Amino acid sequence: MITAALIAAATLATPVAGTLGHRRIRQASGARQMRIEAPNGIDEQRYVCIGGIDQWISVRGEDRANPVMLEIHGGPGASNAIYGPRTRAWEKHFTIVRWDMRGTGKTLRRSGTAHQGELSFARMYEDAVEVTRHVRGELGVDRVVLVANSFGSTFGLRLARQYPDLYSAYVGTDQNIHDAGRDDSAHRALLTRLHTAGKRKELATIEEMDADARTWTAEQHAAYAKIAATSDPLTFATMKSVVMKSLWFSPQHSLGELGALGKGMKLSEQILPATAHFDDWADGTTFDLPFFIFQGDQDVLTPTDRAKRFFDDVQAPVKDFALIEDAGHFASFRHPEQFLHLMLTKVRPLVTNQLRLATA
Structure with missing residues (x-):
């Protein structure tokens, strides 16, 4: 899960990643890196009417x-479009579809906060199907590889479970598992990490919260x-070196779009309380499609052992x-x-074989 407060914390904890002039140079470099010149390539970005x-x-x-990979981004409200230069190599082996959900990034900027329609899990889930x-x-494909990360994997599990006919495989990363507070x-x-680090203010905040996330407000x-991210050295370092730099130097985003x-991450937080009641075990552990989880070995936000x-x-x-x-x-x-190595060794051979069998 990535939130506006988390982004703000990382921003305050590190110097601005270069002057505006340096940003323009890095953006230009990223734009050159992202050029697709292959004769059978595709590079299209546009607005589509989804859910009104x-x-x-x-x-x-x-x-x-190549197989088509549809990403469901996390947050809620955290667009994956900022990672284009970092994931450029993926596009040699997959056609990557990235989508800014309602309340997110370019979709939000297009029509503004007042015209995002209903911001709810149910509405956004129907958007994902559409x-x-x-x-x-x-x-022109029958199925796509569904890749969902972080909060997006809350949608991903349900899409994979309900619509196996639409997806050739499910891949969850930063996999978010809900268990109705058990x-x-x-x-x-x-609590232990905060106590050991002597972070008394943060410790008091967490102690005031019930252990059961179903009782929490959006705030x-x-x-x-x-607090979970900034108190974990690996997560916080990744926030600063990967997330914030990708955000600041993104060749696809103007300052206004940043x-x-x-704004979108803050706006989208309102859907979190309802999802805390989800129970992935109760909803079903049977999936009628190939199922993969590729998880960080030290994830404290969406714990690896729970996944x-x-x-x-x-x-x-x-x-x-x-x-x-x-x-x-x-x-x-x-x-x-x-x-990418995991996708190429475990997923791509499977889905390309599916395609060959379907067209034989």
Whole structure:
């Protein structure tokens, strides 16, 4: 989970990542890196009417014959579009579809806060189904690889469970597992971490919150995420070196659009309390499609051990769990080369074989 408060904390804790002049130079370099010149490539960004409002969708890849990967970003409200230069190598092997959900980034900036429609999990879930169907039609494919990270994996599990006919595989990273408040180990671990570090103010804030996230307000969800991330050295270092630099130097975003990203994360926090009541085990551990989780080996925001416990109970035609080493949250963006290796060795051969069998 990434929130506006978390971004603000990382910003305050580190110097601005260069002057505006340096930013323009880095943006230009990133734009050159992101050029797609392959004869069968695709590089399209446009607004599509989804759920009654214009929503931004990007489609990029070096070969239209490659498997299509639809990403569901986290946050809520945290666009993956900022990571374009870091994940450029992925586009050699997959056609990457990135979508700014309602209340996020370019979608929010397009029509403004007052015209985002209903900001609820249910409405955004229906948007995801509509985007999936739109992408299948536009690109002429029967199924797409569903890749969901962080809060996006809350949508991802439900999409994979309910619509296996739309997806060739499910890949969760920074996998968020809800258990209706049964497991308080992450809360206890945070208390211990704060006590050991002598962070008395943060400790008092967490102590005032019930261990059961179902009782929290949207503001408390944001406060918990901020404290959990900034008190963990690996997560906070990743926030500063990966997330903030990707945000500041993104060749796809103007300064005004960066402001919209921060505004969107704050706006989207309102959907968090309802999802705290979810129970992924009760909703079902049977998936009728290949199922993968690639998790940071040290994730404290969406705990690795909880994701592994859920994975162990999953029944699927094919399933695999792998750790991304030296990574907490934001694992696929901290180590995009490790994530790509997992996608190429475990996922791509499977989905390309599916395609061959379907067309034989």
